[in-house]
Amino acid sequence: MKNNFIIIIATLFGWMLFKYLLLGNITFEASFKYGFLYHGTALVTFAVLATSNGLRSFDSTPDFLIGFKHIAKSVVAYALGATLTVGVWHHYVMKDATNARLQSLKVQITDNFSSEAEYLAEISESGFPNDLSLSEWISSQHDAADIFYAAKTQISLTLMVYLVVGIFMSFVASLLWTKIWGVQHSNQNSR
Secondary structure, eight states: OHHHHHHHHHHHHHHHHHHHHHTTTSOHHHHHHHHHHHHHHHHHHHHHHHHHHHHHHOSSOOOHHHHHHHHHHHHHHHHHHHHHHHHHIIIIITHHHHHHHHHHHHHHHHTSOSSHHHHHHHHHHHTOOOOSOHHHHHHHHHHHHHHHHSHHHHHHHHHHHHHHHHHHHHHHHHHIIIIIIHHHHHHHHHO
16 A cells, blocks of 8 residues: 555656646646546556556455455545645646636636627527626626636535546446456356
8 A cells, every 4th residue: 555655646746747847838728638637547547556456466356346445445545636736736836827817717708798789689699588787797707717716616626526537447447357357267267
């Protein structure tokens, strides 16, 4: 477990280095996407490594639940660490850049319609109810952006996504290990 912890910490620092190297070279959105792909790849890799470790450390193929727990320990630990690094990166290390992106989004929202008439025409054309004026709509969209860019919201959403992906990867890896490989293992022993 100590080796897993060191590998997880090294992988998380690798993500921070990766994000640092991307600074100024690509857009905010592309950096976000590549960071997510890095963590997603790491989750899959940790599931594979935990399965490989289980194949070596268990004398026989365990039950599905035992295999799942074995794999999920590393994967969930990485998901928690990944969530922490994303929160630290966006809300401490790059706080000014994250805030600048929020302000840029608010400007885009404000400039979305040039007049109240254009806003009302768009609303009536799309079939949405027109119970808000343009200024009320802008205010509600700014509030929604503030909520989405808040540290608590981003950390909660990140945790939810990484845990769901990690648990799914653990489930698939355990299924392959305990059901598919287990069947092959018992067939080899029966010969």
